[in-house]
Amino acid sequence: MSFFEFVRDLAATHPDPDPFLCLVLDAEGGVMTSAAHGEWKKDEIVACLDAASREIPAAAAQEARTSPRMESGVSAVAVLRTDGWHTAWTRLPVAVGRARHLAVIRRASDEDPRSLGRLALHLAHAATQAWTSCERTLVRRSQCVIERMRKKLQEFEKVSALAQLCAGIAHEIRNPLTTARGFLQLFAERCDEKDRAYLELTISELDRIRELLEDFMGLCRPDREEAAEVDMAEIARSVHRFLVPEASLCDIGFELNVPDHPIPAAVRPAQIKQVLINLVQNALQACRGQSHAAVRLDVDEQEDRVLVHVVDNGCGIEHMDRIFRPFYTTKSTGTGLGLFVCKHIIESHGGSISVRSQVGAGTTVTVQIPKCASRRA
Numbered sequence: 001m002s003f004f005e006f007v008r009d010l011a012a013t014h015p016d017p018d019p020f021l022c023l024v025l026d027a028e029g030g031v032m033t034s035a036a037h038g039e040w041k042k043d044e045i046v047a048c049l050d051a052a053s054r055e056i057p058a059a060a061a062q063e064a065r066t067s068p069r070m071e072s073g074v075s076a077v078a079v080l081r082t083d084g085w086h087t088a089w090t091r092l093p094v095a096v097g098r099a100r101h102l103a104v105i106r107r108a109s110d111e112d113p114r115s116l117g118r119l120a121l122h123l124a125h126a127a128t129q130a131w132t133s134c135e136r137t138l139v140r141r142s143q144c145v146i147e148r149m150r151k152k153l154q155e156f157e158k159v160s161a162l163a164q165l166c167a168g169i170a171h172e173i174r175n176p177l178t179t180a181r182g183f184l185q186l187f188a189e190r191c192d193e194k195d196r197a198y199l200e201l202t203i204s205e206l207d208r209i210r211e212l213l214e215d216f217m218g219l220c221r222p223d224r225e226e227a228a229e230v231d232m233a234e235i236a237r238s239v240h241r242f243l244v245p246e247a248s249l250c251d252i253g254f255e256l257n258v259p260d261h262p263i264p265a266a267v268r269p270a271q272i273k274q275v276l277i278n279l280v281q282n283a284l285q286a287c288r289g290q291s292h293a294a295v296r297l298d299v300d301e302q303e304d305r306v307l308v309h310v311v312d313n314g315c316g317i318e319h320m321d322r323i324f325r326p327f328y329t330t331k332s333t334g335t336g337l338g339l340f341v342c343k344h345i346i347e348s349h350g351g352s353i354s355v356r357s358q359v360g361a362g363t364t365v366t367v368q369i370p371k372c373a374s375r376r377a
Contacts, residue, residue: 003096003131004033010127011035018106020116021048022123025089025101029057032099048105051085056103077117084108088120093128102127170213177213181206230269232306232369233258236299239276243284252287253294254280263301265371267349272369275342279310279365282338286314286363301371305351308367316359323355 004024011022012035019038023031031053036045080087089103102124104116181203188199240256247254280297287293290313298309317323324343346353350370357363 003099003127006130006134007033007102007123007127008035010123010130011037014119014123016119020104020106020119021045023049023052023056023089023103023105024099025056025103026098027100029101031056048085052087052103052105055080056087056089077120079113079117081108081113086113086116088113088116090117090120090124092124094132096128096131174210174213177206177210181210227266227268229264229266230272231262232265232267232272232301232308233261233263233299235269235273236276236297236308239273239280240297243277243280246281247284247295250284250288251293252284254284255294255296257296257298259300263299263306265306265369267369268345271345272349275345275367276308276310278338278342279367283310283312283314283363283365286316287312288314290314304371306369306371308369310365310367311362313362316361317355317357317363318359320355320357 007022007024011020014037016037019036019040021040022035022037024033026032031049034045034049077088077090080089084107085105086108087103087105089101091101092099102120104120104123106116184199184203184206188196188203191199236256236258240254244254276297280295283295287295292313294313296309296311298307298311300307300309324339343353346367346369352368354366355363356366
């Protein structure tokens with residue numbers, strides 16, 4: 001809310017029974033804004049402003065030379081009579097931008113002009129006090145916002161530096177890990193059956209570490225893939241074709257429900273495909289060993305977003321509050337980064353991911369992605 005709006009509100013709501021016109025003036029007496037109180041005819045306001053624009057600048061120049069201020073420090077009031085109008089004007093207690101004076105004009109009558117002067121003083125002080133108080137509040141709020149943003153920026157810089165460091169460490173670990181795995185495979189070919197079992201167990205643990213490093217590095221490295229308009233229904237079909245064999249081997253029904261028409265969306269397709277594969281594989285894992293196990297992948301659209309549902313009738317999730325925490329997993333071979341990475345990817349598209357689950361009954365994961373997704377920092 002600007003100072004001019006404060007003045008207009010004060011003038012409009014003032015209890016004075018007679019009409020008056022309130023003006024805010026610059027240092028030369030030029031009219032910056034006006035506010036009418038009471039009933040006015042349009043031509044009357046025009047005539048009033050015309051008279052004020054002729055007479056007040058000269059009076060302002062005279063005031064600037066003489067600087068009429070009372071000893072108490074309160075601004076003096078000048079009262080003029082021009083063309084049947086009484087005008088009372090005074091300095092604002094505090095300059096507000098280019099605004100320096102406030103004037104009140106009403107039709108000349110037998111009323112004591114000093115009452116008009118008192119009205120001008122009242123409006124000048126009330127408007128300035130209200131604006132100053134509001135300005136202090138805005139400054140305090142702005143300072144609080146700036147301080148919060150400064151702290152968040154510092155935290156972001158620390159996290160960014162830590163992520164770069166961790167990515168570098170992960171890269172350095174991966175190289176000797178690959179070498180160690182290769183030598184273990186060579187040793188396994190020359191060992192007896194008992195020792196080979198131990199070596200294969202070690203190799204599988206190294207593969208688990210490598211998978212963890214790949215997930216972690218995928219989270220830390222910047223996204224180089226550009227958003228492109230793709231058909232979300234076709235992405236879902238490709239995921240279905242890719243995972244149907246895995247579902248069949250586990251004796252799990254895998255159903256796809258997509259509309260016949262395309263569902264266009266501006267996304268990074270490889271990342272969205274990664275999310276869908278991860279969610280469906282989680283659903284297949286939850287259904288292993290269940291009778292009449294079934295997983296369903298649904299893709300639909302609303303006016304401005306795409307909806308994806310991954311539904312299963314598997315074992316359900318017990319600790320719902322932990323599922324998006326990094327490194328939390330209930331799988332014996334899981335890394336605990338799958339859902340964490342999925343959430344990161346979907347939110348980077350400006351979307352959301354939510355989970356509903358009941359232990360022993362199944363789980364539904366819902367992903368919402370804006371059709372015109374924009375990358376978030």
